[in-house]
Amino acid sequence: MASADQPGPRRRRRGGWLARLVARPGVQDWVVRLPFGARLARRDGAEIFDILQGFVSAQVLAALVELGLLERLLGGAEPPDVLGPETGIAPDRMAALLQAGAALGLLRRRRDGAYGLSRKGAAILGVPGLTGMIRHNRAFYADMADPVALLRGEAETQMARFWPYVLGQTGDIPPEVSARYSDLMARSQRLVAQDTLRLVSLKAVTRLMDVGGGAGVFLAEALRRHRGLRGVLFDLPGVMPLAEAELTRAGLADRVALAPGSFRENALPRGADAISLVRVLYDHDDTTVRALLASVLEALPPGGRLIISEPMSGGARPDRATDVYFSFYTMSMGTGRVRSARRIAALCKEAGFVGIEGPYTARPFITTVLVARRPDGDRCKV
Numbered sequence: 500m501a502s503a504d505q506p507g508p509r510r511r512r513r514g515g516w517l518a519r520l521v522a523r524p525g526v527q528d529w530v531v532r533l534p535f536g537a538r539l540a541r542r543d544g545a546e547i548f549d550i551l552q553g554f555v556s557a558q559v560l561a562a563l564v565e566l567g568l569l570e571r572l573l574g575g576a577e578p579p580d581v582l583g584p585e586t587g588i589a590p591d592r593m594a595a596l597l598q599a600g601a602a603l604g605l606l607r608r609r610r611d612g613a614y615g616l617s618r619k620g621a622a623i624l625g626v627p628g629l630t631g632m633i634r635h636n637r638a639f640y641a642d643m644a645d646p647v648a649l650l651r652g653e654a655e656t657q658m659a660r661f662w663p664y665v666l667g668q669t670g671d672i673p674p675e676v677s678a679r680y681s682d683l684m685a686r687s688q689r690l691v692a693q694d695t696l697r698l699v700s701l702k703a704v705t706r707l708m709d710v711g712g713g714a715g716v717f718l719a720e721a722l723r724r725h726r727g728l729r730g731v732l733f734d735l736p737g738v739m740p741l742a743e744a745e746l747t748r749a750g751l752a753d754r755v756a757l758a759p760g761s762f763r764e765n766a767l768p769r770g771a772d773a774i775s776l777v778r779v780l781y782d783h784d785d786t787t788v789r790a791l792l793a794s795v796l797e798a799l800p801p802g803g804r805l806i807i808s809e810p811m812s813g814g815a816r817p818d819r820a821t822d823v824y825f826s827f828y829t830m831s832m833g834t835g836r837v838r839s840a841r842r843i844a845a846l847c848k849e850a851g852f853v854g855i856e857g858p859y860t861a862r863p864f865i866t867t868v869l870v871a872r873r874p875d876g877d878r879c880k881v
């Protein structure tokens with residue numbers, strides 16, 4: 500069925516003639532002989548090869564992170580025959596890994612045969628949560644090893660086991676399991692929070708409720724920027740100890756009320772004039788999202804604002820980060836999906852929200868933001 504993210508069947512059939520022509524083996528030989536053809540074919544070839552080897556590049560990065568080599572090289576360049584024995588890897592294989600890291604621009608090869616960290620390699624260490632995410636990709640890439648099985652939904656995925664709430668489990672998730680995934684999210688949440696708060700203003704907000712707020716990093720960031728603001732953190736009970744610890748550490752515990760519960764089972768608490776959903780919708784199917792948006796609308800006062808922030812599909816203009824990485828990431832979680840801003844706006848409208856603003860983004864691979872409002876007059880049931 501066509502959705503706001505997909506064109507209808509009539510448009511899908513058009514435009515295949517060029518692809519069919521280019522796919523003929525003889526045509527490639529002919530293109531190379533045309534003026535500009537050789538350059539075009541070379542560029543296409545290089546780009547195709549880049550896509551083809553993407554998995555291997557990611558695994559080279561994973562090996563550098565897992566072996567702690569980025570941190571190790573912070574102290575200065577080292578040759579393979581020093582790093583090999585330190586990590587239990589034969590020097591010639593270590594040389595291959597370091598050479599691959601240099602080819603990817605993560606390391607720099609020096610004339611004396613030692614390898615040091617490049618600016619890009621060092622930046623990986625500086626981005627909060629990135630090395631944790633790279634390690635965590637092991638589970639995701641295990642699911643991606645058989646992409647057709649994943650697409651057919653043939654087996655339980657490793658990712659579904661890592662994120663148990665997407666399977667419909669609620670308050671009874673063991674605290675250590677909740678803590679594990681919330682900790683991973685917390686590490687990367689600061690970047691999402693900073694981008695979100697640069698894109699939307701909370702000046703007029705007095706109480707912000709972050710639903711699915713995890714460890715509370717978004718609330719903490721918002722409260723630090725707005726002294727008069729108070730917060731409510733709504734999430735599964737198992738996540739509360741982590742949130743409490745994070746907010747206490749930030750010295751903000753007295754400005755945030757913790758509200759344990761499941762939005763699948765409980766009404767959301769009232770009293771906030773803005774509600775945020777940060778990286779929440781893309782974990783869930785449309786049925787859960789529709790119910791959640793209805794619940795948010797009910798919890799808001801007339802004129803109250805909803806802020807949605809998460810990686811969004813490029814929709815009509817497919818986006819390399821969100822329509823590849825995040826789309827398959829959420830698919831391997833089981834119930835999630837990356838939606839375009841247009842699709843999310845349509846779901847908000849359907850729930851009764853008005854005045855939809857956005858999408859705003861600085862870096863689509865970090866997040867995109869939409870803002871909506873509960874109508875001032877009483878168009879919706881309370």
Ligand SMILES: C[S@@+](CC[C@H](N)C(=O)[O-])C[C@H]1O[C@@H](n2cnc3c(N)ncnc32)[C@H](O)[C@@H]1O
Nearest residue numbers: 664684688711712713734735761762763777778
């Ligand atoms: C992907 S994490 C995002 C966490 C945080 N907002 C962030 O950006 O780091 C999704 C969050 O939604 C919470 N969550 C999932 N299902 C929930 C439910 N039924 N009720 C309340 N929270 C839920 C999870 O516990 C988790 O903290």
